[in-house]
Amino acid sequence: MTGVRVIGVSKSHGLLRVLQDIDLAVEPGEFTVLLGPSGCGKTTLLNTIAGLDIPDSGSVFIGGRDVTNVDPSGRGIAMVFQSYALYPTMSVRRNLSFGLRVRSVQRDEVERRVAWASQMLQIGELLDRKPNQLSGGQRQRVAIGRALVQKAGVFLFDEPLSNLDAKLRMETRVEIKRLHQELGATMLYVTHDQIEAMTLATRIAVMHKGRVIQYAPPDELYERPRTMFVAGFVGSLATNMMTTRLSPGDPPMITLGTGRFPLDRYDFTSAPAGDRDVVLSVRPENVSLATSGQAGTVEADTLFTEPMGADTLAWFTLAGQRISARLDPHAARGLTGRVRLAFDLDKVSLFDPASGDRL
Amino acid sequence: MAAATNQARIGRIGLYAFLVTTCLFFSIPLLVVISTSFKPLSEVRDFSVFQLPAQMTAAAWGKAWQSACTGTECAGLHIAFWNSVRIVIPSVIISVLVGSLNGYALSHWRVRGADTLMLALILGAFIPYQVIIFPLVKIFSTVGIFGSVACIIAVHVLFGLPVMTLLFRNFYVGIPNELVKAARVDGAGFWRIFLFIILPLSVNMLIVAAILQTTGIWNDYLFGLIFAGHNNTPMTVELMELATTSTGVVEYNVSTAAALLTALPPLLLYFFSGRYFVRGITAGAVKG
Ligand SMILES: Nc1ncnc2c1ncn2[C@@H]1O[C@H](COP(=O)(O)OP(=O)(O)OP(=O)(O)O)[C@@H](O)[C@H]1O
Numbered sequence: 001m002t003g004v005r006v007i008g009v010s011k012s013h014g015l016l017r018v019l020q021d022i023d024l025a026v027e028p029g030e031f032t033v034l035l036g037p038s039g040c041g042k043t044t045l046l047n048t049i050a051g052l053d054i055p056d057s058g059s060v061f062i063g064g065r066d067v068t069n070v071d072p073s074g075r076g077i078a079m080v081f082q083s084y085a086l087y088p089t090m091s092v093r094r095n096l097s098f099g100l101r102v103r104s105v106q107r108d109e110v111e112r113r114v115a116w117a118s119q120m121l122q123i124g125e126l127l128d129r130k131p132n133q134l135s136g137g138q139r140q141r142v143a144i145g146r147a148l149v150q151k152a153g154v155f156l157f158d159e160p161l162s163n164l165d166a167k168l169r170m171e172t173r174v175e176i177k178r179l180h181q182e183l184g185a186t187m188l189y190v191t192h193d194q195i196e197a198m199t200l201a202t203r204i205a206v207m208h209k210g211r212v213i214q215y216a217p218p219d220e221l222y223e224r225p226r227t228m229f230v231a232g233f234v235g236s237l238a239t240n241m242m243t244t245r246l247s248p249g250d251p252p253m254i255t256l257g258t259g260r261f262p263l264d265r266y267d268f269t270s271a272p273a274g275d276r277d278v279v280l281s282v283r284p285e286n287v288s289l290a291t292s293g294q295a296g297t298v299e300a301d302t303l304f305t306e307p308m309g310a311d312t313l314a315w316f317t318l319a320g321q322r323i324s325a326r327l328d329p330h331a332a333r334g335l336t337g338r339v340r341l342a343f344d345l346d347k348v349s350l351f352d353p354a355s356g357d358r359l
Numbered sequence: 360m361a362a363a364t365n366q367a368r369i370g371r372i373g374l375y376a377f378l379v380t381t382c383l384f385f386s387i388p389l390l391v392v393i394s395t396s397f398k399p400l401s402e403v404r405d406f407s408v409f410q411l412p413a414q415m416t417a418a419a420w421g422k423a424w425q426s427a428c429t430g431t432e433c434a435g436l437h438i439a440f441w442n443s444v445r446i447v448i449p450s451v452i453i454s455v456l457v458g459s460l461n462g463y464a465l466s467h468w469r470v471r472g473a474d475t476l477m478l479a480l481i482l483g484a485f486i487p488y489q490v491i492i493f494p495l496v497k498i499f500s501t502v503g504i505f506g507s508v509a510c511i512i513a514v515h516v517l518f519g520l521p522v523m524t525l526l527f528r529n530f531y532v533g534i535p536n537e538l539v540k541a542a543r544v545d546g547a548g549f550w551r552i553f554l555f556i557i558l559p560l561s562v563n564m565l566i567v568a569a570i571l572q573t574t575g576i577w578n579d580y581l582f583g584l585i586f587a588g589h590n591n592t593p594m595t596v597e598l599m600e601l602a603t604t605s606t607g608v609v610e611y612n613v614s615t616a617a618a619l620l621t622a623l624p625p626l627l628l629y630f631f632s633g634r635y636f637v638r639g640i641t642a643g644a645v646k647g
């Protein structure tokens with residue numbers, strides 16, 4: 001099995017610094033997701049690993065071998081492109097076998113691999129069709145099949161699901177996860193859909209403006225985001241970011257509106273010194289309704305509710321700031337006027353308002 | 360109501376009158392040429408050009424092909440026809456294939472100085488070629504191929520390349536670059552991608568380009584006159600000779616037949632490949 005290491009890779013297009021000193025290590029058999037907003041350099045990083053883009057500085061190792069100056073074909077990788085990029089004039093069978101024939105693989109071996117991949121992806125009946133006779137989901141599967149037959153150690157996926165509708169996307173997501181488990185191959189997967197990232201990844205690299213901000217397993221990323229950007233970007237419901245006041249002490253306290261909350265179990269990176277403004281990030285599912293009068297609660301005014309089926313998202317104003325809570329639909333029904341909110345203080349994050357770094 | 364429909368009817372009549380007139384305007388000269396080519400010499404001499412032939416005869420066509428005098432020789436146009444064929448076929452094949460190769464390289468590979476090259480090509484496509492004829496003559500004489508088939512082919516390829524390259528480049532930028540990237544990951548190189556992926560996608564464009572080049576080169580007169588040399592003069596040049604060689608009576612029937620013979624190949628080409636032509640021109644980007 002093959003790992004991938006990217007060391008100090010930078011790349012510019014003219015004045016635009018698309019990749020800035022990227023370090024990334026993907027262990028053999030790992031499923032790493034590159035996650036980030038549009039234009040942050042995910043595709044460029046993937047292309048650099050594939051050898052389709054040459055970095056200005058830094059090096060790329062695949063399976064312990066320095067491949068910085070090796071052609072894409074010599075890197076032992078297979079790639080699935082965002083637009084599928086199936087060869088339009090070739091049948092599905094030819095699409096699958098093209099790469100193998102280029103590499104002069106024996107004919108019976110080619111046939112064996114095509115049969116294996118088409119059975120795995122259930123595209124057996126499509127083998128004699130042309131790409132323009134396939135549906136989006138079928139094309140997607142053929143594109144994955146074309147990567148599979150290479151039996152490469154490393155698979156690179158560039159937003160393979162972005163052209164599919166929601167249902168098909170979910171099905172294919174499950175399919176890819178299953179493939180990863182069956183093949184045990186190393187996978188690098190680009191997406192800007194954070195649900196895809198959370199469900200597939202063993203580790204996620206969050207990218208922003210050409211840098212990797214945090215590289216961690218999904219739950220750590222979700223619970224201990226390293227910067228405000230990561231906290232805001234990860235999670236299907238946007239986290240609440242509130243300006244609050246932090247005062248040191250034992251335990252340190254934060255003040256929000258009329259409420260004062262002790263942070264006795266918060267893991268500060270450095271002990272807070274002096275009163276200061278901080279940004280508190282609390283996820284909607286960690287906000288709950290409290291029965292009045294309890295300590296560690298705060299009053300807020302109901303704005304409106306958004307039923308989402310399994311739960312209801314309720315919006316409040318608290319000290320002039322908006323806050324959302326993910327509530328049980330029963331509890332949220334008929335919610336009006338002034339309520340008391342409680343926070344799960346074990347799961348909040350605090351950030352420096354100026355630098356955006358975690359405290 | 361009635362007034363409105365009447366007006367519409369008058370408008371319609373006007374429109375048709377205009378169309379019929381234009382049709383006649385453009386087709387009468389052609390009809391005259393065709394009818395003249397089927398007349399015997401006596402009719403050409405004694406009757407108006409607008410009269411249809413009283414006695415249809417293909418004698419003028421036969422003479423134009425086999426025995427009409429061009430300059431001092433009297434062998435008709437058939438030798439020149441084959442000269443033209445020998446010039447056109449290699450010129451078209453080479454210029455179309457090299458143009459498509461250039462277009463592919465310029466649109467899908469990082470070529471150093473590609474922008475400068477494009478600018479040069481666009482300028483090249485617009486330079487009035489009379490300007491560089493003399494230097495070219497000099498160059499070919501120095502190389503020692505002046506006045507040969509190779510020379511005239513080289514000239515046609517040279518002058519065809521800028522337009523061919525632009526044509527193919529603009530077609531190929533519509534092909535997603537990811538296709539080329541996928542093929543590179545699959546292990547294919549520059550040539551294999553060109554042969555197995557790009558060319559099969561270009562069939563319609565190749566046909567359009569071939570039609571454009573065939574017509575252009577077949578109809579060329581000036582280059583043929585200057586560069587082809589006496590033994591390889593193309594049909595257009597011989598046609599001119601034929602029309603200006605007079606021994607007493609001007610044989611208009613032979614001249615018109617010769618003109619039609621010369622014009623026929625491009626005409627037939629359009630006739631049989633018009634379908635591809637339209638398809639190629641309207642062909643948009645390729646979706647995977
Ligand atoms: N050939 C190029 N020339 C100039 N700038 C480029 C080029 N390719 C990419 N860029 C720029 O580099 C940046 C990163 O591009 P990249 O394609 O890697 O983004 P991405 O993270 O994959 O975005 P998306 O999610 O939209 O696919 C973008 O700002 C883009 O405009």
Ligand SMILES: [Mg+2]
Binds near residue numbers: 042043044159
């Ligand atoms: Mg991208």
